[in-house]
Amino acid sequence: MTFLITAGPTREPIDPVRYISNRSSGKMGYAIAEAALAAGHEVTLISGPVNLEAPRGARLIPAPTGEAMFDAVREHADQSDICVLCAAVADYKPANVSSTKIKKQSEKFLLELIPTCDILNSLGQRRDRQFALVGFAAETDHVEENAAKKLRAKNCDIMVANDVSGSDSGMESDMNEVTILFRDGEKKKISRAQKEIIARELVKIFSNFATKMFDKKNVMIN
Numbered sequence: 001m002t003f004l005i006t007a008g009p010t011r012e013p014i015d016p017v018r019y020i021s022n023r024s025s026g027k028m029g030y031a032i033a034e035a036a037l038a039a040g041h042e043v044t045l046i047s048g049p050v051n052l053e054a055p056r057g058a059r060l061i062p063a064p065t066g067e068a069m070f071d072a073v074r075e076h077a078d079q080s081d082i083c084v085l086c087a088a089v090a091d092y093k094p095a096n097v098s099s100t101k102i103k104k105q106s107e108k109f110l111l112e113l114i115p116t117c118d119i120l121n122s123l124g125q126r127r128d129r130q131f132a133l134v135g136f137a138a139e140t141d142h143v144e145e146n147a148a149k150k151l152r153a154k155n156c157d158i159m160v161a162n163d164v165s166g167s168d169s170g171m172e173s174d175m176n177e178v179t180i181l182f183r184d185g186e187k188k189k190i191s192r193a194q195k196e197i198i199a200r201e202l203v204k205i206f207s208n209f210a211t212k213m214f215d216k217k218n219v220m221i222n
């Protein structure tokens with residue numbers, strides 16, 4: 001199968017030297033890419049700026065901003081069987097980007113922010129999509145409840161929920177603990193483990209789901 005995976009944070013420029021970003025390391029998305037490759041799948045990895053080595057054998061497409069990531073996903077989604085949107089795309093970006101460095105002032109400085117385009121949502125709303133769609137929900141509270149809401153709102157097939165309230169799991173950490181929510185209400189938990197181990201399980205779950213989804217679509221009515 002062909003996997004499209006987004007990973008890492010995005011950087012939304014304020015001026016030539018400053019940006020808005022978040023603590024995403026990209027480790028979970030890169031681990032999923034490695035696990036998919038190891039299982040014999042093809043991988044297109046669309047990545048924000050991270051300090052990780054490119055997985056050998058993946059097609060790596062750098063996407064520094066949310067907009068660049070959106071364009072890259074739009075270009076490659078239809079050639080994929082499974083789209084796993086694991087990147088922590090910035091939710092907001094500066095309304096205006098200064099072409100010169102903004103000078104320090106002694107007064108209060110207000111930065112106007114506007115929402116970025118929600119890539120997962122834009123794929124979920126497409127009625128004609130032929131690929132399985134997986135989202136990630138990084139939550140600090142009411143993790144499962146918020147993830148279930150997101151699954152419905154963004155119309156995806158699977159939502160992987162992780163609790164990012166502590167420093168020993170989730171963002172930046174090498175460890176994670178996830179709950180996988182399916183469209184039909186089914187739920188699976190993977191207890192705390194190295195992101196590599198979680199990634200291996202996730203790849204199995206995603207590819208099984210996609211196989212079943214394609215089988216259903218290919219049923220012939222005589």
Ligand code: C5P
Pocket residue numbers: 006066085086087088089090091116117118119120121134135136137138150
């Ligand atoms: O709503 P929230 O940003 O928490 O949703 C998280 C999910 O949505 C993740 O799968 C993330 O990759 C995706 N997302 C996206 N584009 C955005 C924001 C989030 O694809 N602009």
